[in-house]
Amino acid sequence: MNGSGEITEFRAAQYLRMSTEHQQHSTHNQSDKIREYAGKRGIEIIKTCADDGKSGLSIGGRAVLQQLIADAESGAADFNVILVYGVSRWGRFQEADETPQYEYICKRAGINVAYCAEQFENDGSPVSTIVKGFKRAMAGEYSRELSVKVFAGQCRLMELxxxxxxxxxxxxxxxxxxxxxxxxxxxxxxxxxxxxxxxxxxxxxxxxxxx
Structure with missing residues (x-):
């Protein structure tokens, strides 16, 4: 409901991303959780956008997310909410300032980003801002640690x-x-x-x- 008392219609694009090493975060599992979240809040999902088999380390190569952000910037978006499974599905960016940059572009265009599987509402409150920042940092750190472990494992297999x-x-x-x-x-x-x-x-x- 907006400030004039009229009912505001929430139309959403659900964004799905599955990286090759994260099968437990399959697009089917993500979509199920997102639809459950949307159903409880009366949000209509009008489109599904998926980057399959794409790393979350950068936005390069993630054509679908790039298009979502471009639509938001240009005013071409026919939705006012982007539903994402969790913070790490939006991205595991190594640069700490990169993740909020893309979210802010959407917010400035009147499009909210909601993280459906997280234990906080992305409502701009101090608590959500702190938790979200921590989650972003942990997502980036996970990727750095994983890269080291994968490289070490590959070296070991090559030695064998x-x-x-x-x-x-x-x-x-x-x-x-x-x-x-x-x-x-x-x-x-x-x-x-x-x-x-x-x-x-x-x-x-x-x-x-x-x-």
Whole structure:
């Protein structure tokens, strides 16, 4: 309800993001929580915008979020709320000032950003501002720690002789092995492992190539 006593219609765009390492935050799970949040508050979701398999470290490559913000800036948005699962789904930006910058652009255009799975309302109160700032910092720190752990894990697997990606060189072929080191078969171009515990090694290819 606005200041004149008229009922204000809330029309929302739900923004979903799933990074490759965060399967528990699948777009389906995010959407379920967002729709529950919207239903309790009488918010109509008129569009769904999703960045699938995109890192939250920067806005680069996240064309959908870029378009949402561009629509807000230009006045082309047909919604007045953006519903997001949580602070980390909006982004795990390494620069602390980057996250509030995009949210402020939306707010300045009269579009509120709501974090549906968080334990606070994004209402601009001192408490929400403090909690949100802490959540943003933790999201960025998680990404930094994860990068270090992933790099260390990849180095360890390389030391054990496992391939970490990329096409095999001439005279070589990528071969899939299970956790016991047993060969499961050759991987063709464009094929990847589907079982987490499987590994990829390089083996000699056709004799004419090896020669």
């Amino acid at each position: 002789g496992f391939r970490q990606g990329g096409a095999a060189g001439f005279g070589l072929r990528r071969v899939l092995v299970n956790e016991r080191g047993e060969i499961k078969g050759e991987l063709k171009r464009g094929e990847h492992k589907s079982v987490q515990t499987d590994r990829v090694i390089l083996m000699p290819g056709p004799d004419e190539e090896v020669a």
